[in-house]
Amino acid sequence: MVTTPLRPRMPMTIAGLFAFMAVWAIAAGPKPKPPVRRATPPPAAWDKATAGTFYDNAFSVLSGPRPEFETAKRPSTGGPPTGEPTATRSAGSGDAFKWSSLISEDTLIDEIKTQKDLVETTVVTPSTFKGGGYNQARKSFSVLAVAFGVIAAHDQDVRWKKDAATARDLFARAGFNCKTATDQAFNESQLRIEDLQLMLSGSAPGGKPERDDDFVWSQAAARPALMARLEEAEKAVAAGLSSSAEFTKAQAQVVHQAEIVAAIGEVIGQRDFEFHDDESYLAFSHAMRDAAVRVREACLKKDYDAARTAAGGISKACSGCHESYR
Numbered sequence: 001m002v003t004t005p006l007r008p009r010m011p012m013t014i015a016g017l018f019a020f021m022a023v024w025a026i027a028a029g030p031k032p033k034p035p036v037r038r039a040t041p042p043p044a045a046w047d048k049a050t051a052g053t054f055y056d057n058a059f060s061v062l063s064g065p066r067p068e069f070e071t072a073k074r075p076s077t078g079g080p081p082t083g084e085p086t087a088t089r090s091a092g093s094g095d096a097f098k099w100s101s102l103i104s105e106d107t108l109i110d111e112i113k114t115q116k117d118l119v120e121t122t123v124v125t126p127s128t129f130k131g132g133g134y135n136q137a138r139k140s141f142s143v144l145a146v147a148f149g150v151i152a153a154h155d156q157d158v159r160w161k162k163d164a165a166t167a168r169d170l171f172a173r174a175g176f177n178c179k180t181a182t183d184q185a186f187n188e189s190q191l192r193i194e195d196l197q198l199m200l201s202g203s204a205p206g207g208k209p210e211r212d213d214d215f216v217w218s219q220a221a222a223r224p225a226l227m228a229r230l231e232e233a234e235k236a237v238a239a240g241l242s243s244s245a246e247f248t249k250a251q252a253q254v255v256h257q258a259e260i261v262a263a264i265g266e267v268i269g270q271r272d273f274e275f276h277d278d279e280s281y282l283a284f285s286h287a288m289r290d291a292a293v294r295v296r297e298a299c300l301k302k303d304y305d306a307a308r309t310a311a312g313g314i315s316k317a318c319s320g321c322h323e324s325y326r
Contacts, residue, residue, distance in 0.1 A: 098155045102262040102293065105158045110256060112147050115140040116196045123189040130181040137189050141175035142221035143229050144196075146267055149220045160199055169209030170195060172220045179222075217270035230264050233257040234318060237295060237311050247304045254307070258295040261314060265289030281321065288317035 119140035122133030129137065145168050152164035160167065174192045177185045195205035236257040240250035247254070265288040267273075275281035291313030298307035 097153070097266075099150050099153060099263070099266075100156050102266055102289065103150060103259040105154075105156065107256050107259040108147050108151055108154075109159055111260060112144060112196075113200070115144050115147070116193070116200070119144075119189070119196075120193055123186065123193060126183065126186050129186045129189065134178045134181040134185060134189075137185075138175050138178035139225045139228050141171045141178060141189070141192060142225035145169075145172035145175055145220040146226065146264070149215075149217065149267075150263055163199065163204045165215070166207075166209055167195065167199065167205050168220060169215070170205060170207045173209065175221055175225060216272045217267050218272035220267070223268065223274065226264050226268060230261060230318070233260045233264075234314055237261070237292075237314065241304070241308050241311050244304050247307065251299045251302070255296050255299045258292045258299070258314075261292035262289045262296070265292060284317050284321035288314055288321070291317060 119137050122136040122140075123129055124133075148160070148164045148168040148171060151158045151161055152168055154161065158164075171192060174185075174188050177188055191207060195207050199205055234257075237254055239246070240254035240257070241247055265285050269276055269282050269285040269289075291310050294310035294313065295307050298304075298310055
């Protein structure tokens with residue numbers, strides 16, 4: 001029998017090793033991937049309990065105007081949005097707050113003319129003034145100071161803007177001095193009426209304020225005077241919305257009074273007013289302000305029901321604030 005001699009085993013080179021491994025990998029083939037476990041899809045229709053958790057229309061329960069995203073962008077300095085009213089920003093800084101979102105030029109002009117007529121009837125003689133007229137003078141001068149303060153800080157070119165800061169300080173001082181029925185307060189009141197007449201005729205006020213420090217809103221008026229005007233405005237809004245027929249006749253007046261409420265609601269939350277750093281107080285003042293803006297918007301749309309609902313928000317905010325802070 002013929003036998004074949006055994007060949008000696010040759011050592012495998014590195015190249016041969018890699019070739020062997022490649023052939024083995026091809027022969028073995030890729031390992032199958034494990035199946036992907038997916039979440040169970042939601043049902044086609046929610047059950048009654050789940051469906052009741054959500055509103056059919058979220059906008060039906062949201063309050064306040066929709067945000068203006070273009071104007072609410074934060075500046076590069078990292079400060080608060082420039083398009084939204086906040087009590088942490090001084091409304092007196094002019095371009096930092098859009099007063100036009102709360103009150104129009106027409107309302108400011110009409111309010112100034114109304115307060116002029118009111119204060120003129122109380123500063124006729126010293127006896128009229130001392131017999132109780134000084135209270136009306138105090139309120140009117142305080143409202144005038146706030147109105148001119150808003151004009152000075154307004155984001156639009158409102159009438160009297162050039163002299164508004166001067167008028168603001170003059171009427172603010174007169175308002176504070178009318179806390180007592182003195183001859184000095186009477187004489188100053190007459191001078192301020194002359195300033196009003198000058199401004200309405202197109203001239204600058206004759207008086208010169210004495211101010212060395214920066215203006216803050218608490219210097220414009222004392223809270224009691226503003227609260228008295230606020231109460232008048234709230235009652236006027238309610239009267240104008242007492243019926244659909246009355247609403248049709250009084251829309252312009254309701255808009256005027258609602259804008260007064262909105263402006264005062266912003267002012268009383270500014271720096272140095274009492275409770276300006278109290279979150280609950282600010283919530284009340286801002287709720288009142290925002291409800292007043294909704295009243296105005298509803299009036300412009302001639303939506304009586306929406307205006308009445310928004311007016312209820314003003315009353316609710318006022319009542320809640322009085323119960324907590326009176």
